[in-house]
Amino acid sequence: MIYFDHNATTPLDGRVLEAMLPYLKSCHGNPSSLHRPGRIARDAVETARAQVAALVGATASQVVFTSGGSEANNLALKGLAWSLKPGHIRIGATEHPSVVESARLLAGHGWDCRTLTVDARGLIEDAALDAIAKNPPDIVSVMLANNETGVIQDVARIAALATGAWLHCDAVQAAGKIPLNFARTGVHLMSLSGHKIGGPKGAGALIADASVPLTPLIHGGGQEKGLRGGTENVAAIVGFGKAAELAASELQQRSRWLRRLRDRLEQGIEKLPGATVFARTAERLPNTLQFAVAGYDGETLVMLLDRHGIAVSSGSACAGGAREPSPVLLAMGVDPALATGAVRISLGKDNTEAEVERLLTALGRILETGQTY
Ligand SMILES: Cc1ncc(COP(=O)(O)O)c(C=O)c1O
Known part of the structure; x- marks a missing residue:
């Protein structure tokens, strides 16, 4: 996984x-x-x-x-x-x-x-x-x-x-x-x-x-x-x-690595038809990317990626499985239908470039073939 x-x-x-x-x-x-x-x-x-x-x-x-x-x-x-x-x-x-x-x-x-x-x-x-x-x-x-x-x-x-x-x-x-x-x-x-x-x-x-x-x-x-x-x-x-x-001792090298992976992910996700990256222009953590694809429910995407052996989250894990749109995105004025599609990818220091490519390939395949859960 x-x-x-x-x-x-x-x-x-x-x-x-x-x-x-x-x-x-x-x-x-x-x-x-x-x-x-x-x-x-x-x-x-x-x-x-x-x-x-x-x-x-x-x-x-x-x-x-x-x-x-x-x-x-x-x-x-x-x-x-x-x-x-x-x-x-x-x-x-x-x-x-x-x-x-x-x-x-x-x-x-x-x-x-x-x-x-x-x-x-x-x-x-x-x-x-x-x-x-x-x-x-x-x-x-x-x-x-x-x-x-x-x-x-x-x-x-x-x-x-x-x-x-x-x-x-x-x-x-x-x-x-x-x-x-x-x-x-x-x-x-x-x-x-x-x-x-x-x-x-x-x-x-x-x-x-x-x-x-x-x-x-x-x-x-x-x-x-x-x-x-x-x-x-x-x-x-x-x-x-x-x-x-x-x-503390690894902060710089970790954040440099995370940002590199995140930027590559963002580049790939932005090319997907109907994809929106949230808070794109704000200063953000180097490891976090939240996006939605028009017409896709976030939980469906999470479960489809899970089938590909990839664990991501639909909004906040602490929100506990509720299918309501993310209150964070609603507070930012995001359309509720799009907010329901939110998927969060949060990288860690041990993730690799190959893993990021696998995620992008899996996402591309899911959207191309219109897979449903
Ligand atoms: C911003 C923020 N605050 C607080 C918490 C709660 O932390 P803990 O899981 O240690 O109770 C979380 C957990 O997701 C969080 O993301």
Whole structure:
């Protein structure tokens, strides 16, 4: 099977597995224990904290480990909101469901929640930014890179405009694919996830500036400076740390390779009759390409490609099988019929040129012969 669904999840890097194995086999200590096995586990967690911090230009003390990106987004929004009086929250119109649903919950608790509209390229509109600059809300949440289109927002500019607001940035898809610097972006909170960068599922982090008032979602034994109770998932955290270290050291070569593959794909797809590449003119992640072919349903194309041994996604994997058009594309003003045809190809560092050619050949054959599922 050729795997082109890395924005859903990446395969576990072999070097990450090696780093994790001791903590699954023999180093079984609880990081909160004082004895030697406990201290070994604590050291491993702290090494991972420094590795994750280094990937995003943060300090180790700013890293709060979570179960993944969804929990980090929930902790950012709800954790802030539970620490403040109900006020105003603004989220980007193309955010991940873990941000959208957290904001929806807060709306039921007296918060005024609205979306910041995006233009046809998926970028937050100037009018929406002017509004938050004139009248800063309490909380703003904007993703750095979109999971479906790969569109990259100018978060530093938004941070400069939204002075007075607590600013959260979902950087789950951006981390490890483009250079990232927490301090320089000017945000107060940033979400990350291990399994999008070659790490294991079940480990992520919220990078939190010390000034941010945060109420934990999980109360317990005071782990993670009291912000996330529960015995740490040591092996997964170690894996996340190793994946972050590798992503940082290989960032340039990975992104150069991914961009080369993506550009070749894009060239081939644009030649297909009836094909539209979404957000074509926006700055995008080097590994992501979303397109539709007029008259084809996205899920049908996904299943036809699956028959050819190729794994891609119809929109966001987190949207869970619903046949509704992608809300991200609808927010960009894409015609609902075309949005229903959306297919996302997300490349990984181990994909090859030959695999890209196989995808293009398979797609061409499917469309030429009018295959149906
Ligand atoms: C932009 C974005 N945010 C958050 C998440 C959730 O991350 P996790 O799967 O680690 O909960 C995802 C997962 O697809 C994502 O793409």
